Amino acid sequence: MDIYDVTVIGGGPAGLAAAISASEKGAKVLLIEREERLGGVLKQCIHDGFGLIRFGEKLSGCEYACRYIETIRQTPVEIRTSTFASQINNTKEGFALSLTQRSGYERVFSKTLVLATGCRERTAKQVFIHGTRPAGVLTAGSAQHFINVLGQMPGKNCVILGSGDIGLIMARRLTLEGAKVLGVYEAKSEPSGLSRNIYQCLVDFDIPLHLSHTVTEVHGRERLTGITICAVDEKMQPIPGTEEYIPCDTLILSVGLIPENELSEALGAAISPGTKGPLCDQNCQTTVPGVFCCGNALHVNDLVDYVSESGEKAGLAAADYAAAASVCQQDPPICNVSGDKSSNYVSIEHSSDFAYIVPSRVTAGVKENVPFFFRTKATRGNTTVKVYLGDEEIFRKKYIGLRPPEMEKIEVDFAQIDLRDDLHFVMEVAEHES
Numbered sequence: 001m002d003i004y005d006v007t008v009i010g011g012g013p014a015g016l017a018a019a020i021s022a023s024e025k026g027a028k029v030l031l032i033e034r035e036e037r038l039g040g041v042l043k044q045c046i047h048d049g050f051g052l053i054r055f056g057e058k059l060s061g062c063e064y065a066c067r068y069i070e071t072i073r074q075t076p077v078e079i080r081t082s083t084f085a086s087q088i089n090n091t092k093e094g095f096a097l098s099l100t101q102r103s104g105y106e107r108v109f110s111k112t113l114v115l116a117t118g119c120r121e122r123t124a125k126q127v128f129i130h131g132t133r134p135a136g137v138l139t140a141g142s143a144q145h146f147i148n149v150l151g152q153m154p155g156k157n158c159v160i161l162g163s164g165d166i167g168l169i170m171a172r173r174l175t176l177e178g179a180k181v182l183g184v185y186e187a188k189s190e191p192s193g194l195s196r197n198i199y200q201c202l203v204d205f206d207i208p209l210h211l212s213h214t215v216t217e218v219h220g221r222e223r224l225t226g227i228t229i230c231a232v233d234e235k236m237q238p239i240p241g242t243e244e245y246i247p248c249d250t251l252i253l254s255v256g257l258i259p260e261n262e263l264s265e266a267l268g269a270a271i272s273p274g275t276k277g278p279l280c281d282q283n284c285q286t287t288v289p290g291v292f293c294c295g296n297a298l299h300v301n302d303l304v305d306y307v308s309e310s311g312e313k314a315g316l317a318a319a320d321y322a323a324a325a326s327v328c329q330q331d332p333p334i335c336n337v338s339g340d341k342s343s344n345y346v347s348i349e350h351s352s353d354f355a356y357i358v359p360s361r362v363t364a365g366v367k368e369n370v371p372f373f374f375r376t377k378a379t380r381g382n383t384t385v386k387v388y389l390g391d392e393e394i395f396r397k398k399y400i401g402l403r404p405p406e407m408e409k410i411e412v413d414f415a416q417i418d419l420r421d422d423l424h425f426v427m428e429v430a431e432h433e434s
């Protein structure tokens, strides 16, 4: 049985960055990807806007992925594509993985795991829409795969439900390819996507955005023939009497993304109710020692640059963890993993204004710069985010506004701070401070 220091599951930007950084730290690394090619969701993102922070350039998703794929090819990382981790056993000796691949079934052993499995789209089954189940109802990611990878148009007259970023990008893409996008309908009173995508994908292409509206029924037997839309109240309940029938052949759903947490749950990692991904520390380690998580599997990121950042961090931490483990070559191999610091953490507490903060705990006594990622629960104007250690304010940052779709990053330097107590994050109205 092959023994690896670090096994990375998922070959998207998070997994690529994790595998590269772990390998550069001297770890023996295996990268597993279930699809034929590396790159994850970036393979189907032919629009630009990737890599502005990391490379200071406007790259397409494919170009961004290529940079990492070229780098990983120059490392000794072992890459298995078309390979699926069908079972992982967390034994006290380490992790035993059962891999299913074209050449057959294989078992490998790893001291640590990095879960970089990305996220999944909410489907029609997860949003309650009455009616039949005709062809022509698909998620925005599937529509993107049809057009950008397979070169096939999913329809001619399209309606988009939900104003998430993928839906906005697909509204533009469908228009550029000759389809008519009749409108984007969003149940909330504010758009769910980034402001830049509202302007670049809808406003610039005269595609109407209808807020506080939803689709209540789909019509058609074999193929979609139309939908009923309805205005909704502040509780997002349809308002009787506002129904309107819209003829169309395609309904594209862009109604949210959820971290792919099947493996982390199966391994026993605690899941955050805020992110729906595993709870983690500042090194992306989950509540299961030796299991790290990064990218969209940890929490849904707006920008791929942050995904790569978390991948790098998880890879480095996994390599360090593995280096602290001693393996004695037996069959089955025995791996005595040391360094479980699970009891040595301070928690990150926050006021109810935050949707979530990542990481959810930090190693007590840490002396480094720790980045925290958060989202506000509701749109706010002038706001100061403050961090308290006990009664002492140790950090503050002012924002002229905060919106739920925009993920924010703050960095707190703990070099001069004796971190022995839980941290409290609060949001305050920044009157006269802007």
Ligand SMILES: Cc1cc2nc3c(=O)[nH]c(=O)nc-3n(C[C@H](O)[C@H](O)[C@H](O)COP(=O)(O)OP(=O)(O)OC[C@H]3O[C@@H](n4cnc5c(N)ncnc54)[C@H](O)[C@@H]3O)c2cc1C
Pocket: 009, 010, 011, 012, 013, 014, 015, 032, 033, 034, 035, 039, 040, 041, 042, 045, 048, 049, 050, 051, 061, 083, 084, 085, 116, 117, 118, 119, 141, 144, 165, 166, 169, 260, 294, 295, 296, 297, 301, 302, 303, 304, 305, 307
């Ligand atoms: C339409 C769209 C537009 C976007 N636009 C932008 C943009 O303009 N700018 C920007 O910065 N970001 C953008 N993003 C976001 C960016 O693409 C994502 O944040 C990033 O791709 C997430 O990377 P990831 O590695 O976490 O996940 P993914 O890219 O989803 O990769 C996960 C990989 O894990 C594999 N996998 C999952 N489970 C298993 C398993 N059990 N075994 C083996 N392999 C497995 C999957 O096959 C996949 O390849 C966009 C995303 C989309 C979808």
